[in-house]
């Protein structure tokens with residue numbers, strides 16, 4: 001899958017640990033960065049397609065992505 005979107009990632013240069021929060025409260029910071037990211041949709045699609053298990057991708061936590069994947073399976 002094309003990963004050209006990474007070039008425009010708002011998280012470039014940000015400490016990667018920020019994107020691996022240990023609580024929902026801690027997830028607010030990475031989600032805010034993702035919220036202002038122009039490649040958010042491509043990032044989320046990549047994480048879902050690759051079943052990325054950990055961290056915040058495309059503004060979604062692992063728990064939220066699991067829910068999205070479950071929802072997709074139900075509607076497929």
Ligand code: SF4
Pocket residue numbers: 006008009010011012019033034035037038039040041043044056057058059
């Ligand atoms: S959506 Fe978030 S994790 Fe994905 S590239 Fe943008 S800032 Fe980084």
